[in-house]
Amino acid sequence: MHLLLSKARTRSALDMLEVGRRGNSFGSHLVSCVTLCASAATFSSVNGYAFAPSFQNPRSPFRRPLSAHSSLGQKQMHLGFAASSVIAPRGLLPLQNQCRNRAFSVTATKMAAHGHDYDYFVIGGGSGGVRSSRIAASHGAKVALAEGAQGGGLADGGYGGLGGTCVNVGCVPKKLMVYGAHLAHDIHDAAAYGWNVKEEGLDWARFIANKNKEISRLNGVYANMLKNGGVQVLPGRATLVDAHTVEVAGKRYTADKILVAVGGWPVKPNIPGADLAITSNEAFFLPQRPKRVVVVGGGYIAVEFAGIFKGYGSDVTMLHRGDMWLRGFDRDVREHLATEYRTQGIDLRFGTTISSIEKLPGGGLRATLAGPGLAAGGSSTIEADVIMFATGRRPRTEGLGCEKAGVKLDPSNGAVIVDEAFQTSVPSVYAVGDVINRVALTPVALAEGHCLADTLFGGKPRKTDYTDIPTAVFSNPPIGTVGLTEEAARAKGGVVHIYRTSFRGMKHTLTGRQEKTLMKLVVDGTTDKVLGVHMVGADAGEIIQLAGVCLKAGATKAHFDSTIGVHPTAAEEFVTMRTRVPDPK
Numbered sequence: 001m002h003l004l005l006s007k008a009r010t011r012s013a014l015d016m017l018e019v020g021r022r023g024n025s026f027g028s029h030l031v032s033c034v035t036l037c038a039s040a041a042t043f044s045s046v047n048g049y050a051f052a053p054s055f056q057n058p059r060s061p062f063r064r065p066l067s068a069h070s071s072l073g074q075k076q077m078h079l080g081f082a083a084s085s086v087i088a089p090r091g092l093l094p095l096q097n098q099c100r101n102r103a104f105s106v107t108a109t110k111m112a113a114h115g116h117d118y119d120y121f122v123i124g125g126g127s128g129g130v131r132s133s134r135i136a137a138s139h140g141a142k143v144a145l146a147e148g149a150q151g152g153g154l155a156d157g158g159y160g161g162l163g164g165t166c167v168n169v170g171c172v173p174k175k176l177m178v179y180g181a182h183l184a185h186d187i188h189d190a191a192a193y194g195w196n197v198k199e200e201g202l203d204w205a206r207f208i209a210n211k212n213k214e215i216s217r218l219n220g221v222y223a224n225m226l227k228n229g230g231v232q233v234l235p236g237r238a239t240l241v242d243a244h245t246v247e248v249a250g251k252r253y254t255a256d257k258i259l260v261a262v263g264g265w266p267v268k269p270n271i272p273g274a275d276l277a278i279t280s281n282e283a284f285f286l287p288q289r290p291k292r293v294v295v296v297g298g299g300y301i302a303v304e305f306a307g308i309f310k311g312y313g314s315d316v317t318m319l320h321r322g323d324m325w326l327r328g329f330d331r332d333v334r335e336h337l338a339t340e341y342r343t344q345g346i347d348l349r350f351g352t353t354i355s356s357i358e359k360l361p362g363g364g365l366r367a368t369l370a371g372p373g374l375a376a377g378g379s380s381t382i383e384a385d386v387i388m389f390a391t392g393r394r395p396r397t398e399g400l401g402c403e404k405a406g407v408k409l410d411p412s413n414g415a416v417i418v419d420e421a422f423q424t425s426v427p428s429v430y431a432v433g434d435v436i437n438r439v440a441l442t443p444v445a446l447a448e449g450h451c452l453a454d455t456l457f458g459g460k461p462r463k464t465d466y467t468d469i470p471t472a473v474f475s476n477p478p479i480g481t482v483g484l485t486e487e488a489a490r491a492k493g494g495v496v497h498i499y500r501t502s503f504r505g506m507k508h509t510l511t512g513r514q515e516k517t518l519m520k521l522v523v524d525g526t527t528d529k530v531l532g533v534h535m536v537g538a539d540a541g542e543i544i545q546l547a548g549v550c551l552k553a554g555a556t557k558a559h560f561d562s563t564i565g566v567h568p569t570a571a572e573e574f575v576t577m578r579t580r581v582p583d584p585k
Contacts, residue, residue: 114256115254116244116254116255116256117144117253117254117255118141118142118143118144118253118254118255118256119136119141119142119143119255119256119257119457120132120133120136120141120142120143120144120255120256120257120258120259120453120456120457121143121144121145121146121238121246121253121255121257121258121259122143122144122145122146122231122258122259122261123146123238123240123246123258123259123260123261123262123400124145124146124147124164124238124260124261124262124263124433124435125145125146125147125160125161125162125163125164125222125226125233126160126163126164126165126166126261126262126263126433126434126445127163127164127166127433127442127445127446127449128164128261128263128432128433128445128446128448128449129145129147129164129259129261129432129433129449130145130162130163130164130222130225130226130449131445131446131449131450131453132259132261132432132448132449132450132452132453133145133226133229133231133259133449133453134225134226134229134231134453135449135450135453135454135457135458136453136456136457137229137230137231138229138230139453139454139457139458139459140457141456141457143230143231143232144231144232144233144234144253144255145226145231145232145233145234146233146234146235146236146237146238146246146248147160147161147162147233147234147235147236148160148235148236148237148238149161149168150219151163151167151168151215151216151219159281160263161215161219162219162222162223162226162233163218163219163222164263164433165263165264165434166442167215167218167219167222168215168219169280169281169284170280170442171442172214172215172218173211173214173215173284174280174284174304174305174308174474175474176211176214177211177284177308178304178307178308178311178474178476178478180207180308180311180312181307181308181309181310181311181312181476182311182476183311184311184312184313185311185476185513187199188511189507189508189511189513192510192511192512193510193511202289202312202313204286204288204289204312205287205288208284208285208286208287211284234248234249234253235249236248236249239399239400239401240258240260240400240401240402240404240405240407240429241401241404241405242404242405242406243258243405243406243426243427243428243429244256244258244428246258247401256428257428257429257430257456258428258429258430259429259430259431259432259449259452260397260400260402260407260416260424260429260430260431260435261431261432261433261435261445261449262395262396262397262400262435263395263396263433263434263435263445264393264394264395264396264434264435264437264440265393265394265395265396266279266280266281266301266389266390266392266393267279267389267391267392267393267394268389268391269353269354269389269391271354271355271356271357272356272357272358273356273357273358273359273365273367274357274389276357276358276359276365276387277296277357277365277387277388277389278386278387278388278389279388279389279390280301280305280388280390283305283388286386289309289312289313289314290309290314290384290385290386291314291315291385292314292315292317292364292383292384292385292386293306293309293314293315293316293317293384293385293386293387293388294316294317294318294319294354294367294382294384294386294387294388295309295316295317295318295319295388295390296318296319296320296353296354296387296388296389296390296391297319297320297389297390297391297392298320298321298322298324298325298326298327299325299326299327299390299392300326300473301390302318302320302325302388302390302391303318303325303326303337303473303475304473304474304475305388305390306318306341306346306475307341307346307474307475307476308476310341310344310345310346310476311476316345316346316347317346317347317349317382317384318341318346318347318348318349319349319352319353319354319369320348320349320350320351320352320353321351321352321353321371322350322351323350323351324338324350325337325338325350326473326479328485329473329479329481329485329534330481330485330486330487330520330522330532330534331485331486331487332486332500332518332520332534333479333481333485333518333520333534333536336502336516336518336536337475337477337479337536340476340477340515340516340536341475343514343515344476349373350373351371351372351373351374352369352370352371352373352374353369353370353371354367354368354369354370354387355368355369355370356368357387360383363385364383364384364385365383365384365385365386365387366381366382366383367381367382367383367384367387368380368381369381369382393434393440394413394414395409395413395414395415395416395434395435395436395437396435397409397414397415397416397435398414402416405426405429406425406426407424407425407426407429407431408424408425410437413437415435415436415437416431416435416436417436418430418431418436420463421452421455421463422436422448422451422452430452430456432445432448432449432452433445433448433449436448438466439466439469441469441471443469444464444466444469447464447465448464451463451464468482468483468548468551468552469482469548470482470544470545470547470548471544472540472541472544474541477515477517477536477537477538477540478536478537478538478539478540478541479534479535479536479540480533480534480535480536480540480541480542480543480544480545480547481532481533481534481535481544482532482533482534482544482547482548482551483522483530483531483532483533483551484522484531484532485522485532485534486498486520486522486532488532489522489524489531489532494524494525494526495524495525495526496522496523496524496525496531497522497523497524497525497557497580498520498521498522498523498580498581499520499521499523499557499577499578499579499580499581500518500519500520500521500577500581501518501519501520501573501577502516502517502518502519503516503517503573504516504517505517505537505538505570506568507538516537517535517536517537517538517570517573518534518535518536518537519534519535519537519570519573519574519577520532520533520534520535521533521534521557521560521574521577522534523557527556528556528557528558529554529555529556529557530550530551530555530556530557530559530560531551532551533547533548533550533551533574537570538570539570539571543570543571543574547574560574560575561575561578563575
C-alpha cells in the first residue's frame with residue numbers, strides 16, 4: 001500500500017508513523033509502506049523523531065547531503081527524496097536516543113558553523129531552565145545547564161537546586177506543609193464521623209526530615225531526567241562573561257545561545273533588625289515549630305504560611321500594609337478568606353507594618369508597629385518567636401554579569417528586560433521565568449521555556465499565551481481563580497452579570513465547623529461568555545484547572561447551565577447557579 005503525500009500533508013503522515021510506534025497494528029503496516037512523493041521536503045523534528053540513520057548508512061539508496069540552517073536557530077534537514085523513496089520503521093529513532101548515540105547529528109554540522117562549545121547554555125536549574133534545556137536537547141541541540149545550589153535538605157546553600165524555587169523552597173514543600181497543617185482539622189473532625197483518634201502531639205522534626213528526604217529525592221529525579229534527556233549538568237553558579245561566554249567554577253564555556261533562568265529571591269524591608277526575621281526560604285528549615293509567629297505581607301506566600309503555621313498550632317498574627325490582602329484577586333474572594341482566617345483565630349491586621357525589630361534578653365523578638373491600622377490606645381509593639389517577611393521577591397540578577405555582557409535590566413527591580421520572544425538586548429541571550437518579572441508562576445515559566453526551545457531549535461515558532469491563566473492559593477481553605485475579576489470586568493465597560501453562592505460544605509454538616517465555600521461566575525451580559533471563575537473552598541485548585549479549560553474554549557453561561565452536575569459535590573454549584581446578583585447601584 002502506498003500513501004501519496006504532498007509536502008503540505010507530511011505532518012499527517014508522521015502522525016501515522018507515531019501511531020505505528022505506539023503499537024497500533026494498522027499504524028505499523030502504514031509505517032512500513034508510507035511513500036513520500038514530495039520532490040524536496042523540508043523537515044524539522046516532528047513528534048519527537050528525526051529522519052536519521054537511513055541517511056547515515058553508506059549503502060542506503062536514499063542517502064542525500066544534509067545542510068543545517070540557522071534561521072531562528074532551527075535545526076532543519078533538507079531531504080531530496082526520489083518519488084518512490086520508502087522510509088522503513090528502522091529509519092526512525094527516538095530523538096533523545098539520537099542525541100545520546102549521535103548516530104545522526106545536525107548539531108555537529110551546526111556547531112562547525114558557530115564554533116562554540118554548545119548550541120544552548122542554560123543558567124539556572126529551575127522550572128523554566130530545566131524545561132527549556134530538555135526540549136532543546138530533544139530537538140537535537142547540544143545543551144548544558146548550570147545550577148549552583150545543592151538543593152534537598154540542605155538549608156546552607158540549599159535554598160534552590162534542580163527544580164529551582166518550586167521544588168526546593170516553594171510549591172512542592174509548601175504543599176506538603178499545607179497537607180500537614182490541614183491534618184489538624186481532619187483529626188478534630190474525625191470524631192464527628194465516629195473515629196476515636198488519640199492525639200499524641202506533633203513531631204515537627206520528623207516532619208521536616210521527611211520533607212527534606214522527599215525534596216532530595218526530587219533533586220535526584222531531575223538530575224536523571226536531564227541526563228537521560230541529553231543535557232549536561234554543570235554544578236556551580238554561572239555568570240555571564242559576554243554575549244556567547246559563561247563562567248562556571250572558574251572555567252569558561254561558549255554557546256551559540258544562552259538562556260538566563262535564575263528565578264527570584266525573597267527580600268526583606270530595609271528596617272532596623274530585619275536580619276532577625278526570616279523569609280520563606282528559612283521557614284522550610286525551622287528546627288522546631290514556633291509558638292508565636294508574625295507573618296508580614298499580603299500575597300500568596302504570606303497568606304499560605306499564615307494558614308500553615310496556624311494549622312500546626314502556632315499563634316499567628318498577620319500584618320499587611322494595605323487595607324485588604326491579595327491585590328489583584330476578586331474582592332469577594334479576598335473578603336471571604338479574611339472572614340475564614342479570622343474565624344480560625346488568625347489575628348489579621350490590615351494597614352499595619354513593622355518599623356523595627358529587636359531581640360529580647362530572655363529570647364524571642366519584639367517588633368515595633370506602624371501604620372494607619374494601629375488601634376487607638378492599642379499596643380504599638382508585638383512579641384513573637386518568629387517574624388517572617390513575605391513582602392516580595394526580586395529577580396536574582398545581582399552578580400550575574402548582565403551589565404558586563406550588555407544585557408539590560410529594569411532599574412526598578414533588576415529584572416531582565418526581554419521582548420515578546422524572550423530575547424534580551426543582546427541577541428544571543430534570552431531569559432524566561434521569574435527573572436523577567438512577568439507572571440511569577442511555575443507553570444508560566446514552564447510554558448515560556450518550552451515555547452522558547454521550540455522556537456529556537458524545533459522549527460515551531462510560537463509565543464506564550466498569558467490570557468486566562470488559572471491559579472490557586474493554598475490557603476486554608478484554598479482559593480482557585482481564572483479569568484477576569486468582577487472589578488476588572490466592570491472596568492472594561494459593557495454589561496457584566498454576576499452569579500455567586502456561599503454555603504457550608506456537606507462534610508461540615510456533621511463536624512459543626514462553620515467553614516464556608518464561595519463560588520462565583522463573572523459573565524459578559526451581551527455575549528453570555530464566561531469571563532471569570534472564582535472559588536474559595538476545599539479542592540478549589542483541582543476544580544479551577546478544568547474551569548481554565550472552559551474559559552480557553554470560550555464557554556458561555558449557557559454551556560455551564562446545560563451541563564449536568566455531579567452530585568453531591570461542591571463543583572456542581574458552578575453549573576446550577578441561575579440567579580443573578582443584582583447590579584451595583
